[in-house]
Amino acid sequence: MAPNITVREYVRWLPERESEPTATLVLTSGENRFVDVRILKPQHGSTLDETNEDVLPSSRLEWAFAGTSATEIRHPQKGKAVVHSTWHHWVSSRTADAESVTDEGDMTPQGNGRILEQGSMVDPATGKVTEYEEMWADVEAVAVGHASEQDGDGLKVCVVLQLQDDEHQARGVVVRVGQFCQGVLRVGDHFCLERWEWKGKKEGGWKRLVRIGDLWVPCGVATEEGRLKVDGEVKFGQYVWKVVELSHF
Structure with a gap:
């Protein structure tokens, strides 16, 4: 699929x-x-993008x-x-x-x-x-990034990062498909999420649309697929996220 x-x-x-x-x-x-x-x-009734909001309350x-x-x-x-x-x-x-x-x-x-x-x-x-x-x-998923916009071509990217740390009751998943990236993380009773979108080179590239919670979620890392490899790791503090998928389609 x-x-x-x-x-x-x-x-x-x-x-x-x-x-x-x-x-x-x-x-x-x-x-x-x-x-x-x-x-x-x-x-x-306005959309998230129209509100210019980024960090939102849990409500x-x-x-x-x-x-x-x-x-x-x-x-x-x-x-x-x-x-x-x-x-x-x-x-x-x-x-x-x-x-x-x-x-x-x-x-x-x-x-x-x-x-x-x-x-x-x-x-x-x-x-x-x-x-x-x-x-x-x-x-429709699209190829994004500065190289794609320069040559009008390029491959679409899918990235999945996953965290499982049972000792600290921590679980998280980040999925990027084309121009969108989302991540969720739960540590005990604390929960955090982020949503990012590629807005185009002239608009500054990747923009975080929404963040709820104060935990670190590696959506920004998932937008830099050139730094990642399958079975690689992304470390932040005591937590280790694994790159479980990295593909072009």
């Missing part, structure tokens, strides 16, 4: 109407590792998690094949026991790179398991 970038267009908790209270971005690597970050929009975090995903074809009683996806959580903003959480849904292509997801999960507003619909849209 090629690395991919998806944004959520709306969520609908049945029987309510559809809405999109968050800026939700999911980055998935070629080996199906993902980081899913959902930031609550300001009450006036703006709806949910952020990372793990691995899997897809299978199922054949229900009506005989129509269904693409069923399962997301196994490994680190989460909502619980230290992330591995106890698995969410899944049926995926139906809608055309133009849009996919309708349907299933049941806990509605954060009510705390009850509720049927839902989510509309996802693919975003």
Whole structure:
């Protein structure tokens, strides 16, 4: 599977109407590792980019998690094949026991790179398991960096860094796909996340769009893939992040 970038267009908790209270971005690597970050929009409805905000309070975090995903074809009683996806959580903003959480849904292509997801999960507003619909849209990954802009060509990059330090109850994942990079880190009861985007050479290159929390997350390192190699390490303080994926596509 090629690395991919998806944004959520709306969520609908049945029987309510559809809405999109968050800026939700999911980055998935070629080996199906993902980081899913959902930031609550300001009450006036502007996008994150329009607010010029960077460091946000934890109250703006709806949910952020990372793990691995899997897809299978199922054949229900009506005989129509269904693409069923399962997301196994490994680190989460909502619980230290992330591995106890698995969410899944049926995926139906809608055309133009849009996919309708349907299933049941806990509605954060009510705390009850509720049927839902989510509309996802693919975003084209692009080759970025000064060399790519100079020659008009180049390969798109996927990078995954992972931290596991059970002694200190630390887990983290950073995924970069093309022009976006996101990372999440939990150490005990502390949680931190970052979201970065390449804005172009004239605009200064990589820009951190969002940060919540005060832990160090190596998104900036993931944007400098020339310094990395598979099975290499990125050290900061007592923590060691491993480069588990580095590919061009």
